[in-house]
Amino acid sequence: MRLKLPIICFILEIILIILFGAIVQYNDETDARQWHSNNHSDYENDFYYRYPSFQDVHVMIFIGFGFLMTFLQRYGFSSVGFNFLIAAFALQWATLMQGFFHGLHGGKIHIGVESMINADFCTGSVLISFGAVLGKTSPVQLLVMAMFEVTLFAVNEFILLTLLGTKDAGGSMTIHTFGAYFGLMVTRILYRPNLHKSQDKNSSVYHSDLFAMIGTIYLWMFWPSFNSAITAHGDDQHRTALNTYYSLAACTLATYGMSALTAHDGKLDMVHIQNAALAGGVAAGTAGEMMLTPCGSMIVGFLAGIISVLGYKYLSPILENKLKIQDTCGVHNLHGMPGVLGAIVGAVTAAVATTDVYGKGMDDVFPKVASGEFDATYQGGVQAISLGVTLGIALLGGLIVGFILKLPIFGAPPDTICFEDSIYWEVPGEEAAHDSPMTVVSPEEAKQLNPEAV
Template sequence: MTDVATNMRLKLPIICFILEIILIILFGVLVQYNEETDAKEWHKKNHSDYENDFYYRYPSFQDVHVMIFIGFGFLMTFLQRYGFSSVGFNFLIAAFSLQWATLMQGFFHGMHGGKIHIGVESMINADFCTGSVLISFGAVLGKTSPVQLLVMALFEVTLFAVNEFILLTLLGTRDAGGSMTIHTFGAYFGLMVTRILYRPNLDKSKHRNSSVYHSDLFAMIGTIYLWMFWPSFNSAITAHGDDQHRTAMNTYYSLAACTLSTYGMSALTAHDGKLDMVHIQNAALAGGVAAGTAGEMMLTPYGSMIVGFLAGIISVLGFKYLSPILEEKLKIQDTCGVHNLHGMPGILGAIVGAVTAAVATADVYGDGMKDVFPDVASGKVDASYQGGIQAASLAVTLGIALLGGLIVGFILKLPVFGAPSDTICYEDNIYWEVPEEETDHVDQSTGVRMEESQKLNS
């Protein structure tokens, strides 16, 4: 099925080898272990080995890592003939992004004496950045080549690190679970990229832009992994103790409430009352996204449940009514519906975080104020100002995501990157060796299956 334009024989090896060689050189020049991982530095101090940050952070890192490689990868296998690409390209761009993110985040957050110091927490942060790239991948799923995806990741990781630095360091924004920095940024960056890459004749591949029984079942595996580990995702880098405990608990109840509202809305919006697997696979996770910013705050258990309940409703309505409008009116072809799972719930999470921050008081937080809102605790700002900073951060994130996606989208339009034509999108055969009995023989010039063509001729 591969033609000259989509042949990766030279394009993919060139970009993979060049990028990895550059990464190795930069790591050799700039990166070194932090004191938690360096043999000499760790043993300079008199402490127990079990005080090492590894024992506090690594379990959370493992959970986040599973979400990135299994959760996101399998969630996108719903397309009937794009399973190899969904899991395989997810694997490829995640492996690159986590290395590049270590450098980009290090430039802004982890430079010490001209060196980037890395440890288990920087591994978690790199995975967070990778998650944002994979959200954008969902928007362009099935319509891009692996070379395009690597180029997109190269630019997006860089812009992610810039946005993260502006919010967390310059503005003092609180966003432990990444409702803004990860989900909102990744969603709207991906939506702008897919808008620029709009394909007016994509309906020629419409017969493959759908699921079958077993592909939806595989996608549900991704959903369950993400659902189970999301409390770890939101709490992975919060302060030890009550902060981490509270974040995990808030996310836990938000997800549970979201799941019930998702099932209810899915049945309610169907004329025959039947559940839609697309809603269950995606909208049931929106509670984790929406609890990201306020998760470490004193949101209260019932407050978390309200947030999750609303997130499920918004997400299902987005899948049912808004996605068709975005495609028809704005020409945004969002394959995975990332606007409904990450975009709108991310904005909801940012709003909830702003309101919760604005009403924070010393009576509620006590001495814990210095962990959750250090600037408020120190008297540098008051709670209402912190709430305003949270709201402004959402605007900054949207601006950088949309402008960045616009520029990167035009870069990805260059024909040299080997994107599939409109007639052969959502098809593994373009870039993968597929077992013969599973091969969907398609005439690239017409988009018609060879078996169908033979029947018509006879």
């Protein structure tokens, strides 16, 4: 890593700086001359409407996701540290890729607070995939994976949101489903038949699970901001936050109940609480801005908690033993299945939307239905097709990227020392002993130093 990691970090950042200098510029609400050329109050700037949500999303990306993955007993540095590394790269690359597909104006990518939120969304998808390969990949592999995944994410997002007119404000499909199944396919291609040699490290201890709960609580608290961050101002944003709020609450009770129910001794499993309690936020992503109703949101969250716990308890072992998918964090149970559930709920909710329910608000939620371009049933069909498109791009993309990451040049850790910080980090207390000079003495000298030695 002494050469590989610096080379890829420096090359990628230099390329990013050059591209930003060539094609990226402030948008009208960020540029000094453009903003002051119009007669309006400074407090009308989108910054004051979006930045609080951006901050919440940013905390989720760097603290929530980072600490959620610290459950491994000897991989805490890598969980938080590599999360930090790939997030810092991915948000820059996402700004370019999303801007290329969504934000080109006269050959330039215009950026502002909303593009920052969207870049963080894309980064979140990469971090979900990171959870699937956690402990088994080098930082170089992770950066390469992020580079390809961000590009494919932007392509999928463009197809869904721009070409098909899909509604997916909280990203049940574009973020969670895509990230989960992309990561699952990558980890399937990177399957390690001898991973059992590191099995003793692929577990938690008391304090590592406690650290992981920090990530859970941050994610749980800020998920309403995540789902509502880029929805239309006013009732749409308000409704999305409220729907997510109640979905998470119902999901948490379902998680606790199912965790105790599925245990042979009735004790709670911290893995379930850390992860499945968040599934309600994932499942409320697509339909969050729709008229799902508070009761509907609670039903969605309740179902998400149940299927997530069942996934951890029964499905994960099947995926590993039968399909050879070594999903370290169980992203299929937290992001994959709840993401698919959210997409289905979104399709059904869209298909039954009427002007009697939405009134003039139909313009914000389903503009093409409001304009008469197509009816609600067609919109529901578009939502369902979008799920299939997302799964197809994620699985095919993960397949290709997985084979790329298998190249030995990227320095994957051997089977015997996976889930281990010391291969990439200076670990306090271990490095001192590791680096201490050794003195070689003859048997005669040893006897003089210690006469009782045999």
